[in-house]
Amino acid sequence: MSVPAEKKEKVSVPFDYNKYLRPNKLPHIWCPGCGHGIVLKAMLRAIDKTGFDKNDICVISGIGCSSRTPGYVDFNTMHTLHGRALSFATGVKFANPKLKVIVVTGDGDALAIGGNHFIHTCRRNIDLTVLVFTNATYGMTGGQYSPTTPMGSQATTSRYGSIEPPFDACEMAKASGASFVARGTAYHTLELEKTIHEAIMHKGTSVVDIIDACPTYFGRANKFKSATHMMEVIEKDNTVNVKQADKLPPEKLEGKFLRGVLHKIEKPEYCEQYESIVMEKAKAK
Amino acid sequence: MADRKKKFLQGNEACVEGALYAGCKFFAGYPITPSTEVAEGLSVRLPKIGGKFIQMEDEIGGIAAAIGGSLAGLKSMTATSGPGFSLKQECLGYACLAEIPLVIVNVMRGGPSTGYPTGPSQSDIMQAKWGTHGDHPAISVTPAYVQEILTETVRAFNLAERFRTPVVVLYDEIVGHMREPITIPAPGDLEIIDRMRPDCKPEDYLPYDDKYEVAPLAPFGAGYRFHVTGLNHKQDGFPTNDSKQIGANNERIMAKIENHKEEIWKNDELMLDDAEVAVFTIGSTARSARFAVLEARKAGIKAGLIRPLTIWPFPDKAVRELAKRVKAIIVPELNLGQMILEVERVSGATCEVVGVNRVDGEPITPMQILDAIKKYK
Ligand SMILES: Cc1ncc(C[n+]2csc(CCOP(=O)(O)OP(=O)(O)O)c2C)c(N)n1
Ligand code: SF4
Numbered sequence: 001m002s003v004p005a006e007k008k009e010k011v012s013v014p015f016d017y018n019k020y021l022r023p024n025k026l027p028h029i030w031c032p033g034c035g036h037g038i039v040l041k042a043m044l045r046a047i048d049k050t051g052f053d054k055n056d057i058c059v060i061s062g063i064g065c066s067s068r069t070p071g072y073v074d075f076n077t078m079h080t081l082h083g084r085a086l087s088f089a090t091g092v093k094f095a096n097p098k099l100k101v102i103v104v105t106g107d108g109d110a111l112a113i114g115g116n117h118f119i120h121t122c123r124r125n126i127d128l129t130v131l132v133f134t135n136a137t138y139g140m141t142g143g144q145y146s147p148t149t150p151m152g153s154q155a156t157t158s159r160y161g162s163i164e165p166p167f168d169a170c171e172m173a174k175a176s177g178a179s180f181v182a183r184g185t186a187y188h189t190l191e192l193e194k195t196i197h198e199a200i201m202h203k204g205t206s207v208v209d210i211i212d213a214c215p216t217y218f219g220r221a222n223k224f225k226s227a228t229h230m231m232e233v234i235e236k237d238n239t240v241n242v243k244q245a246d247k248l249p250p251e252k253l254e255g256k257f258l259r260g261v262l263h264k265i266e267k268p269e270y271c272e273q274y275e276s277i278v279m280e281k282a283k284a285k
Numbered sequence: 286m287a288d289r290k291k292k293f294l295q296g297n298e299a300c301v302e303g304a305l306y307a308g309c310k311f312f313a314g315y316p317i318t319p320s321t322e323v324a325e326g327l328s329v330r331l332p333k334i335g336g337k338f339i340q341m342e343d344e345i346g347g348i349a350a351a352i353g354g355s356l357a358g359l360k361s362m363t364a365t366s367g368p369g370f371s372l373k374q375e376c377l378g379y380a381c382l383a384e385i386p387l388v389i390v391n392v393m394r395g396g397p398s399t400g401y402p403t404g405p406s407q408s409d410i411m412q413a414k415w416g417t418h419g420d421h422p423a424i425s426v427t428p429a430y431v432q433e434i435l436t437e438t439v440r441a442f443n444l445a446e447r448f449r450t451p452v453v454v455l456y457d458e459i460v461g462h463m464r465e466p467i468t469i470p471a472p473g474d475l476e477i478i479d480r481m482r483p484d485c486k487p488e489d490y491l492p493y494d495d496k497y498e499v500a501p502l503a504p505f506g507a508g509y510r511f512h513v514t515g516l517n518h519k520q521d522g523f524p525t526n527d528s529k530q531i532g533a534n535n536e537r538i539m540a541k542i543e544n545h546k547e548e549i550w551k552n553d554e555l556m557l558d559d560a561e562v563a564v565f566t567i568g569s570t571a572r573s574a575r576f577a578v579l580e581a582r583k584a585g586i587k588a589g590l591i592r593p594l595t596i597w598p599f600p601d602k603a604v605r606e607l608a609k610r611v612k613a614i615i616v617p618e619l620n621l622g623q624m625i626l627e628v629e630r631v632s633g634a635t636c637e638v639v640g641v642n643r644v645d646g647e648p649i650t651p652m653q654i655l656d657a658i659k660k661y662k
Contacts, residue, residue: 025523055508060353071512071523076505078356079514079524080349081379087346091353091361092505094337095311099357099506120342274337282332 020044020054022074029068033219033227035186035212035235036066036133042189043102043131044073046196050100057100060089062114064106064140065214066133083113086121089128097127097271102200107134111147111167122176125204126270131196132169132207135214136234143217154221173207174263180206181263186213187235188259198261204269211235211257290469296461299431300390300454301326302469303438304362308477309388310336311354311361314347315369318402319458320392323364344369348376352385356513358504360442360479364390366458367400370409371416377451378417379515381538384493384502386445386480388438390454392461393568393619395646404646405458407568408620413453414597420535422542424549425453425597427567431465436475437594443478444549448541449499455596457619459569459648483509491520493534498541542598551594552603556582560589562661563611565604565628567596570617570649577654588658596624601631608632615657617641617649 021044030036047057057075061067063082070077076099080088085103093101110118110132121128137155138144145155145162148169152161173181180202184192192210199206213219213234215227224230242260245253294302300323304312312327324340331338337354341347347363355361365373370391380387393409395401409416413425424444428437434456441452483490483501490509494500503509516524517531525531542549553571555578557563562581564574571592581588591607593600604627608614613636616625625640632638641657643649 054510056506058505071514074510076510077512078353078505079512079516081375081515084345084349084376087341087349088353088356090339090341090346091311091313091350091355092357093353094339094350095354095357095359095361096504096506116342117346120346274332278338279332279335282329285333 015045015048017041017044020047020074022072025072028072030065031216033213033215034065035135035214035231036069038186038189039131039133039192039210039212040069040072042184042192043196045193046200049197050200052100056098057102058089058092059102059104060092061085061104062106062109064109064138066104066106066135066139067109069104083109084117085109086114086117086128086130090121090124090126093126093128094271094274100200101127102129102131104131105133106139107132107136107148107169108138108146111169111172115147119172119176122173122178122205122207124270125177125179125267127203128205129196129199130205130207132209134169134209134211135218136166137214137218139214139217143214143221153218156217156221169207169209170262177205178207178263179204179265179267180261182207182261183209183211183239183257183259185211185235185239185259187231191241191259195261202264204267211239289471289474291466292469293464293466294431295322295464296431296434296456297322297392298326299434299467300364300438301330303435304388304442305330305334306435306470306475307439307442308360308479309362309442310334310359311351312337312363313339313341313350313354313361314363314365315341315344317344317366317369319394319461320364320366320390323390323392344372345376348373348387348389351387352376352380355385355387356505358507360386360446362388362390364392366392367394367396367406367409368398370412374416378419378421380451381417381421382515382517383513384449384538385451386449386502387451388441388445388454389451390438393455393457395644401646403458405569405648406619406644407457407570408623408644409455410596410618410620410623413455420539422450422539423453423597424448424450424542424595425455427455427594427596429456429460429568429571429592431460431463432467433594434460435467435469439475439477443476446478446480447499448545449480449502450538450542457568492522493518493520495520495533495537498544546598549595549598550600550603552600553592553594555590555592557589557591557607559587560611561587562589562613562615562658563607564588564590564615564617564654564658565593565624566617567593567624570619573649573651574617574654576651577658580651580655581658584659586658586662599627599631604628604631608635611636613637613639613661615639615641615654617654617657619643619649
């Protein structure tokens with residue numbers, strides 16, 4: 001059957017995930033319903049949109065379920081130590097600033113054991129994109145509470161309800177000096193893809209806090225009916241896009257997380273500062 | 286004639302010269318006494334030659350960034366002391382298993398804990414071998430003179446690159462802060478080894494190819510897209526649960542060092558040929574020992590000195606042979622007995638093994654060693 005010329009152009013080509021995956025490393029380790037796979041999908045589509053050569057992209061992670069991502073993607077990949085991904089990534093980027101470095105990390109990885117590296121990476125504003133998979137639990141070790149676990153929540157180490165106030169990764173990133181800070185969720189996949197793309201294209205430290213779900217541990221412990229139920233409650237109903245937030249009365253925003261680009265400024269980037277100031281002055285002296 | 290500058294330098298400054306001579310282009314670390322001058326020196330020198338210097342937020346960040354720098358293709362180094370060396374241990378193990386070349390300088394100070402920051406010590410000898418968890422290869426070099434800090438730092442880089450493994454440069458505060466006249470070698474005076482790079486097609490590249498003892502390492506970004514992990518992995522770098530492959534890889538990373546011990550060992554000997562009593566020691570303590578041995582000879586005692594410049598892998602062959610022909614081996618060390626355990630292990634019951642120890646923040650004096658030697662008159 002022949003298709004008219006103008007129609008032919010509109011036929012969308014299915015996205016070729018295999019271009020970026022390592023198919024022989026699949027199946028992945030993630031549980032059915034885990035949000036991490038959805039985030040991976042958004043990440044790959046965002047990378048594709050950048051048009052960068054695969055050889056120039058590094059994906060570096062710490063330890064955790066989320067941090068297993070690099071093993072499945074066909075770039076220069078590194079699975080490092082719990083909490084230390086940002087330091088390894090800083091080394092790679094600083095040694096070869098031509099590389100595009102994306103860090104994939106869990107909320108425990110980035111904000112608990114790696115909290116100090118997180119703060120100082122943002123402060124330097126080195127050109128890394130940091131994707132924090134925030135599932136409010138330690139998935140890999142079996143569902144203990146994490147620095148983003150909401151107060152009162154059940155975890156295998158908070159059987160009486162968590163008494164620790166959670167971190168807001170975006171507030172922390174902004175306060176620490178990151179020049180791009182955004183939030184997405186696994187529920188809002190297209191929006192997430194756009195946000196990650198914008199983060200990668202940004203020069204400087206770009207942090208995207210991505211709310212996703214761990215149905216296996218957080219979900220079961222907190223009596224969610226299913227993975228989709230979790231997505232609806234935690235990701236859809238509990239978040240508001242920052243563009244709509246202005247139109248809503250304050251009571252509608254209470255306790256909700258804002259999505260979208262929350263902070264974006266131009267600021268000197270670390271590797272460029274080193275080259276233009278440190279190297280220049282050192283050579284002149 | 287080649288240009289060989291004479292300089293009057295501190296040990297830590299000589300370490301900077303050695304690193305630059307070896308081709309170091311990346312340093313990441315965190316300040317700590319008594320190693321800080323290494324970082325300070327490189328912060329001035331590296332940017333002049335297009336190299337990278339970064340002060341990280343802690344020692345863990347320092348070594349992790351240095352591993353990243355190495356994987357991106359630059360010869361990389363970090364430097365620290367006591368507490369900082371403890372913090373680096375997890376990453377050191379990562380570099381062993383992921384087989385990333387790296388030099389770690391540890392200028393030993395008094396411990397445990399914060400201990401005696403400005404006091405000398407040799408109490409990290411065992412930490413340099415056993416500090417990180419799991420079985421792993423270990424190479425440590427132990428210079429005793431300022432000139433030697435330069436040449437041993439070069440050798441450390443060479444060993445790291447040759448064997449794709451972290452190498453520890455281990456010296457005590459005394460040698461680190463002592464000033465001595467040294468000669469900066471001219472280009473070509475010392476051998477420089479660079480890691481092997483792959484020349485195969487990217488699709489054929491195996492970062493842990495076991496057809497090599499030490500497989501070529503591609504830098505990130507050169508077209509070889511591969512995976513690096515601290516999990517036990519296969520030849521292609523991806524994690525595995527296969528016990529056969531886990532065992533084989535763990536044994537291979539040990540064997541690549543074990544099979545080349547002869548190449549890695551380096552001992553300095555003084556009047557050992559006819560010695561009846563030998564002193565075995567390193568670093569500043571070896572300087573006292575040298576004096577003691579010469580004094581003992583004057584008193585008619587057949588004493589000698591063996592001074593390993595490679596403490597790990599332990600120079601077991603040399604010590605075993607020595608033990609067969611001397612009455613005693615004296616092991617002075619600025620700790621409560623670390624190297625002596627190895628000397629005892631290797632010499633068995635073939636000779637007496639005697640420790641001379643000190644942990645009060647003062648150096649072991651020649652007289653202390655001489656007193657121990659005199660018992661074998
Ligand atoms: C030094 C160290 N401490 C603890 C662990 C155990 N550990 C592995 S993953 C993990 C938590 C992972 O949680 P998160 O980063 O939130 O990722 P998730 O698994 O939820 O995706 C912990 C505590 C470790 N591997 N290393
Ligand atoms: S344990 Fe939780 S975070 Fe880990 S794979 Fe399963 S669902 Fe995902």
